[in-house]
Amino acid sequence: MIVLHDPDTLLHETVELLGAKVRPALESPIRIQAIVQAIQKSHHDLRQPATPSDGDIRRLIDLVCLTHKPDYIEHLQTAHKEWVSAGLIESDESILPECFVFTNGARSVPQRPLDIYARAGYYAFDMSSGITNKTFQSTVASANLSLQAVEILTQPDENADTVLALCRPPGHHCDGQRAGGYCYINNAALAVSVWREHHADARIGILDIDFHHGNGTQEIFYDDPRVLYVSIHGEHEFPYYTGAAEEQGAGHGVGANINLPLKPGSSFQEYLEQLEKALDGLKKFGTCFLLVSLGFDTFHLDPLGSFQIETESYSVIAQTIRRSLAHIPAVILFEGGYVIEHLGSNMLAFLEGWECRSVLPRS
Ligand code: Q9C
Ligand code: ZN
Numbered sequence: 003m004i005v006l007h008d009p010d011t012l013l014h015e016t017v018e019l020l021g022a023k024v025r026p027a028l029e030s031p032i033r034i035q036a037i038v039q040a041i042q043k044s045h046h047d048l049r050q051p052a053t054p055s056d057g058d059i060r061r062l063i064d065l066v067c068l069t070h071k072p073d074y075i076e077h078l079q080t081a082h083k084e085w086v087s088a089g090l091i092e093s094d095e096s097i098l099p100e101c102f103v104f105t106n107g108a109r110s111v112p113q114r115p116l117d118i119y120a121r122a123g124y125y126a127f128d129m130s131s132g133i134t135n136k137t138f139q140s141t142v143a144s145a146n147l148s149l150q151a152v153e154i155l156t157q158p159d160e161n162a163d164t165v166l167a168l169c170r171p172p173g174h175h176c177d178g179q180r181a182g183g184y185c186y187i188n189n190a191a192l193a194v195s196v197w198r199e200h201h202a203d204a205r206i207g208i209l210d211i212d213f214h215h216g217n218g219t220q221e222i223f224y225d226d227p228r229v230l231y232v233s234i235h236g237e238h239e240f241p242y243y244t245g246a247a248e249e250q251g252a253g254h255g256v257g258a259n260i261n262l263p264l265k266p267g268s269s270f271q272e273y274l275e276q277l278e279k280a281l282d283g284l285k286k287f288g289t290c291f292l293l294v295s296l297g298f299d300t301f302h303l304d305p306l307g308s309f310q311i312e313t314e315s316y317s318v319i320a321q322t323i324r325r326s327l328a329h330i331p332a333v334i335l336f337e338g339g340y341v342i343e344h345l346g347s348n349m350l351a352f353l354e355g356w357e358c359r360s361v362l363p364r365s
Pocket of ligand 1: 018019020130172173174175183184212214299306337338339
């Protein structure tokens with residue numbers, strides 16, 4: 003498997019609230035380091051994309067702005083500098099929001115605040131998405147991995163059918179103008195935009211198997227009939243206000259959104275039943291390009307998850323996906339997963355199953 007990693011993804015390090023305490027965020031650079039170490043000791047083809055030129059970055063940002071509002075992206079790029087200049091934080095500290103957009107009985111549409119302090123809350127929906135002096139650089143590197151992964155698939159001489167992008171920060175929680183859940187740029191949405199440059203009318207499937215509902219990805223494609231978003235996630239868990247089975251898409255996109263919530267504590271057997279439904283939906287949709295938002299916070303020991311899934315199960319999950327959607331080109335995007343000591347083995351187990359190295363007896 004071709005695996006893409008960029009050391010710039012390690013630069014972003016922020017804080018979050020755990021209860022009333024400010025702590026280093028669980029979403030940390032050692033997550034990627036643990037996976038890279040495991041990949042280096044394996045047969046997989048670990049690659050670092052060439053440093054993008056200014057023109058490459060401009061193209062990346064243009065593609066990102068098909069999903070995200072330019073003023074939001076500008077905020078990610080400039081807010082930290084502005085907070086430091088205004089004396090609100092030291093340069094090694096993190097921006098955290100004070101006040102989120104709230105309803106005032108729909109008497110007016112919320113406007114972008116003039117106050118830079120207030121803007122942090124305008125462009126976020128939670129406090130797990132702090133901004134540091136390195137956040138934008140890491141976020142661009144993460145997004146670039148998603149772009150490069152798709153580009154590799156479109157090069158015939160590469161002869162690859164799947165690429166894994168070790169994205170960090172993750173992407174599935176942020177929407178067009180709000181960071182949240184450790185996410186700033188939606189890497190899956192970017193991959194869709196890149197694929198569409200080559201195949202304008204493609205029917206694209208997104209299978210989200212992070213423990214959490216990918217509210218951002220759902221939102222971005224909610225009325226899009228050509229992108230099927232399917233998610234298996236913990237019911238009534240973060241981000242709390244989305245992920246119900248009743249959310250099935252809107253407008254032309256009705257039917258192109260499938261939520262498969264599972265009760266906290268669900269077993270691997272229960273998980274596989276939902277996975278079969280998910281794969282059924284993706285096949286019926288006529289998926290010709292697959293994105294997998296892959297999180298290992300479904301692991302039984304994960305501090306942010308509650309499913310009973312063990313390392314070997316990831317081989318079965320991956321093999322079930324691959325056998326069901328055989329020969330469809332795929333990009334796997336890394337999302338959550340917070341048990342550092344098990345991330346490497348969980349990823350290797352997943353890749354082993356994906357490559358169908360005799361995990362399940364063939365039926
Ligand atoms: N403040 C992903 O797995 N809440 N995001 C953390 C402590 C945010 C999860 C609780 C959980 C975000 C990509
Ligand atoms: Zn997650």
